[in-house]
Amino acid sequence: MSSEISPLCGETTTDRPEIVNPAESPNLAIGIDIGGTKVAAGVVDEQGTVLAELRRQTPGRDPRAVEATIVELVSELGRAYRIASVGIGAAGWMDLSGSTVLFSPHLAWRNEPLRSNLERLLCRPVMLTNDADAAAWAEWRFGAGRGESRLVCITLGTGIGGAMLMDGRIERGQFGVAGEFGHQVIMPGGHRCECGNRGCWEQYASGNALGREARELARAKSPVAQEILRAVDGDVEAITGAVITELARQGDPASIELIDDVGGWLGLGMANLAAALDPGMFVVGGGLCEAGELLLEPARRAFGRNLTGRGFRPAAPIALAALGPRAGLIGAADLSRNPPR
Amino acid sequence: MSSEISPLCGETTTDRPEIVNPAESPNLAIGIDIGGTKVAAGVVDEQGTVLAELRRQTPGRDPRAVEATIVELVSELGRAYRIASVGIGAAGWMDLSGSTVLFSPHLAWRNEPLRSNLERLLCRPVMLTNDADAAAWAEWRFGAGRGESRLVCITLGTGIGGAMLMDGRIERGQFGVAGEFGHQVIMPGGHRCECGNRGCWEQYASGNALGREARELARAKSPVAQEILRAVDGDVEAITGAVITELARQGDPASIELIDDVGGWLGLGMANLAAALDPGMFVVGGGLCEAGELLLEPARRAFGRNLTGRGFRPAAPIALAALGPRAGLIGAADLSRNPPR
Missing domain, CATH: 3.30.420.40 (ATPase, nucleotide binding domain)
Structure with missing residues (x-):
């Protein structure tokens, strides 16, 4: 062919x-x-x-x-x-x-x-x-992490993409497969991941996770999910992370809460990465970042609350990616x- | 002064x-x-x-x-x-x-x-x-990880010490505090850690964790803890990780099980590190390694079972440290x- x-x-x-x-x-x-x-x-x-x-x-x-x-x-x-x-x-x-x-x-x-x-x-x-x-x-060359000597980038889409820059070099590990941060098990026995494990970080802090949680909320017939169900004409399966992000930006309280939860998991996982890698900065990008500060504010809070050694070390700033899709x-x-x- | x-x-x-x-x-x-x-x-x-x-x-x-x-x-x-x-x-x-x-x-x-x-x-x-x-x-210069270009070392004592060698250099992060692998949260809401968090890895895979689990087993008055209680003349507070390690080496089935559990947590945490760092080798040292293969065998099993992308990537070998204390x-x-x- x-x-x-x-x-x-x-x-x-x-x-x-x-x-x-x-x-x-x-x-x-x-x-x-x-x-x-x-x-x-x-x-x-x-x-x-x-x-x-x-x-x-x-x-x-x-x-x-x-x-x-x-x-x-x-x-x-x-x-x-x-x-x-x-x-x-x-x-x-x-x-x-x-x-x-x-x-x-x-x-x-x-x-x-x-x-x-x-x-x-x-x-x-x-x-x-x-x-x-x-x-x-x-992002390191032209964007939000320009020139950082220890940079961790998290791309939040359907899953989590990860990469680390060290001294101007992408650190790719021994076999070229480093940076799979989304597959750190953060909840043993938790949600099934397509990688074959349970409880991977990306099952809690990604667009897919946001959609799954929102659908579960809607299926529970909670009155707080009214606006979400209205937005999809009652079709629970049509609820996605993107739908929730848009509703949250319009001010729907349930959608804001759902993103807040995802932000909490995001911050916890970043605190784990900071314990291991101690970067000078995190840059967070990907489609889920359309939620902006609705996502990053709770992420920063959870990061600060879970950073090991907090109070005895600098806390790396968490910035939004600058270059978009x-x-x-x-x-x-x-x-x-x-x-x- | x-x-x-x-x-x-x-x-x-x-x-x-x-x-x-x-x-x-x-x-x-x-x-x-x-x-x-x-x-x-x-x-x-x-x-x-x-x-x-x-x-x-x-x-x-x-x-x-x-x-x-x-x-x-x-x-x-x-x-x-x-x-x-x-x-x-x-x-x-x-x-x-x-x-x-x-x-x-x-x-x-x-x-x-x-x-x-x-x-x-x-x-x-x-x-x-x-x-x-x-x-x-x-260990990188003279021991079990000699010359490895991507080496992760885990020291299992009362807690977990961690370090990574990259291209012959200790990777210490932006602020010099990288390698705190023991404080990755591996069980949200889990056991309290002296770092101020809950659920840190070292609360599940360390000498302290082994001692705590053994004391809990003994307090539950389980008949399987007979040998353990005999070894400390019934004084539950005298049960430590070192006591259990010694009993396991003598063949006590309950102590072997307790070390097996700790080994499982050890392997899970190393799989998380492999997802992020993709090292060419792990070297595991520290006092808890007196347990030898009683610890490493279950660790290797859990590592293989939880390594993301298993089957599509090489799995880093897990070796015992060579230089001891x-x-x-x-x-x-x-x-x-x-x-x-």
Whole structure:
């Protein structure tokens, strides 16, 4: 099947007239963020600015189809910009050299040599990276954690993505799979996690956790859930974390309480991370952060209440991510220019 | 009071005849491990061998009295060896430069500039370090974790000491207080910890935890606790982790079960650390390791059962520490020769 994808090598040998200011931005990179539902691609300059962006639906789980989509996006974006390298961020574990996808939960990659496949097709250097690592790198380079020497980033989406930056390097562990903070067991025997365990942090502090708790509240037919049920026309299954976040921002007390609970779990887990890692700062991003201070205020409270040694140590500040949903593609692009040491 | 302590400067300017092979070991260091009950000091060569050792009772909590004991130990050991530097390991938090004790749970040090006090008294370079960091350094340099690029060390005593080595460096965090693995909350609302929280890991996987569980079993008047009660002549308060460890080694089934439970908690907490840190190896030391495989076997089982992503990643091996109770002083001595970068 891969032979059906046309490599872009012919295209890259010509300087095309549409190239925008190649002299001013000689080192443009494309970052591609592959999610379970969407693929986002953007041209990113050395200051972290996104010059152009495209989005596609994720074309199922077939690796060849995903590769074809990547080639299409690079080809399209490459028409107007001279692209030096391509960075791919995806949920999953990459080997330490950024060559192979060891495992990806939402895609069918298992020991997939994606990098060499793509370098052949794109005729440019390619770097694979974990999506949470990419987002953390972007926040460290251009965002809320700029220049911090010990930075922990938490990305709150359906689950929890995690990454740590130490002395300007993503700390990826011995086998490249560090930073899975969402799978610290924080409640033995607790809610089942898709990782196979029970009681993982992401079952308590994520968009999925928020939705599950809200549905449980609604099913209990509590009068406090009235507004929530009204918002989904009585369809309990339609209650998601995003619905609750929106209702909380509109002032619904039950939704605010639900987010407060999630914030408490968020702060407790961060206190655990501070005990182990002692970062200088936490940056919290991801979709759930649409809730803003409704989430962060209780998180900070629980963090302060559970930080071991509180009163005898500085408490790391907890900041909202600055780059929003583009952090992943910005970081992937930038990492392709700054391959990890 | 400090003026009562005589500095050793006069002594160090003479080459005394008792010096043992100064040419062969030009870089001897003294390591001093200050515990809540004992101070251990030893002369350590560059291969990590302890050439001489002394022990004293910890002289209460007064910093000046502890300093006097240190001077006495260095003076005594210095009679037979030419000592280039002195390393001090103690439970507590040191600042990143190794100059000041920020906080020590068992001693009265609070923002104590111990290093400059001691350098004045000892007339030699002094390095302060956390006792768990010192033990980990020793295991990495000379023991079970030799040369590992990502090593996590767990010291199981009354509580849990933790440290991580990354690329040959102790990772101490932004404020120097990383590695407090024992205070990850692993059971919200669980047993009260002396750190002020509830449910810390060290309340479930430590010598204290083992003793507490055994006393509870004995108080429940369970017939399975017969052997345990016999060993302490019916005095429940005399049941400690050390008593249970000894009984388990003699084959008492209840004591073996109690250690098995502690091993389970140990493995669960290590799985949490593996999720976050992805080390290449764990080294487990400290007094509780007298239980050997009675502890490690259930720990490995629980680790394997709770490791997130198991089956899709390598599982770090879990090894017993090799240097025993001298690891702290060996590491403190060696760190005084190899000050952290």
